[in-house]
Amino acid sequence: MEKENKKRQLKIELDENSSQGEYVNFAVVSHSPAEFILDFIRMLPGMPKAKVKSRMIMAPSNAKSLVMILQDNIKKYEDKFGEIKINKSKNINFPGFKAPDDTLPN
16 A cells, blocks of 8 residues: 555656757747647847757646746746746837737648
């Protein structure tokens, strides 16, 4: 009975390349009936192009779980460090760059 009550523990491996992380400052999210696609992008001032550094594809239920986990972690962060201020305008633009309103890359 005691073994049944023990929580299973997932072991996660992080290789050397992944552990370095990738700095991104822009994200584009699109979806189909079967999946959500999250493109993480690094934009640099004065550069006409931005490169997708990572693309994550997940099931809708996993995307919703991700949102819930992020909300929980943002609350914990703000409880500890104070409110995170963001620009509340419709589009958060970078100098010289405007994201398209009508189409998103897949």
